[in-house]
Amino acid sequence: MSIDLAVVPVAGHGTRLLPSTKSQPKEMLPVGRKPVVQYVVEELTRSEMRRLLFVTGNGKESIENFFDVNHELIRFLRETGREELLATLEFERRPVEYAYTRQREQLGLGHAILCAEPFVADQSFVVALGDSIIGLHADSNIVQRMVSEFERTKADVVIAFEELDDPKEVVHYGIAQPRGTAGDVFELADVIEKPDVAEAPSRLAVAARYVFSPAIFEHLHVTKPGKKGEIQLTDAIRGLLKAGGKGVGLRLAAGERRFDIGNFESYFQTFVEFALSDEEYGPSLAKHVRKLLEAAPHK
Ligand code: UTP
Secondary structure, eight states, X not given: OOOOEEEEEOOOOOGGGTTTTSSSOGGGSEETTEEHHHHHHHHHHHTTOOEEEEEEOTTOHHHHHHHSOOHHHHHHHHHTTOHHHHHTTGGGGSSOEEEEEEOSSOXXXXXXXXXXXXXXXXXXXXXXXXTEEESGGGOOOHHHHHHHHHHHHTOSEEEEEEEOSSXXXXXXXXXXXXXXXXXXXXXXXXXXXXXXXXXXXXXXXXXXXXXXXXXXXXXXXXXXXXXXXXXXXHHHHHHHHHTTOOEEEEEOOTTOOEEEOSSHHHHHHHHHHHHHTOTTTXXXXXXXXXXXXXXOTTO
């Protein structure tokens, strides 16, 4: 059976978005009409993921509530004849199993994945970061393509990469070191976390989606805490590749951008882009934004 299990880590503090994230998860912030994590789930189900394990933490209960079926709300909308609003809750009925475990201390993304080990055990699995949307309105099947490559190449890890327009941006991301020329699919020699511009082996930045064989766990277990005392997923991936594990990189297709909402600059940009493309309100918002820009052209 093909991989249908995805782990979605959503336990981070989201400090870069304070104060918005003081008492609500960043993964529940709205982008246009929906919370970020709903796009992530829509994308995963589009790619045939049927079992979703969220790694949550303190203060993240609203994520669990969001994916529950809310019978009371459904009854209320039905009784008051608001069928069009009922349609917005269709996602509750998807044929997906939801499971939740908790990361009891925020010790980094690698540690969050390690919290999934008792549930994942000896299965291969997808990891999708809960604060990143792939493709406008999550219109992407990148995970399905990654799973196909994982199975075809018998890889231990497959990672999605996005080519950065600005080479100076490499300092913010995990960057691919491809073996040979990097086509749409390429062999991965190494991943360098936040390299200096001069030392970056490429402009291909890790794009929030991974497929792993269970071999990643043994490397996570021996990964020492790095920056800020956190167990970094990239360090465990490097360990896996060094030990002879097979790594494959997949480029996002044209138009299949990664929207990372983890900092205000990209959150604002993402919100505006999604809202501008809203079928109902996009055109009037565009008019409004144009008016604002014309009134303040110096800004
Ligand atoms: P980030 O690297 O953006 O970390 O997480 P963060 O802690 O959420 O945010 P800042 O840096 O404090 O602003 C990327 C993804 O990994 C999850 C986050 O919830 C997010 O979806 N994560 C991160 C965890 O689940 N646990 C962690 O310990 C860290």
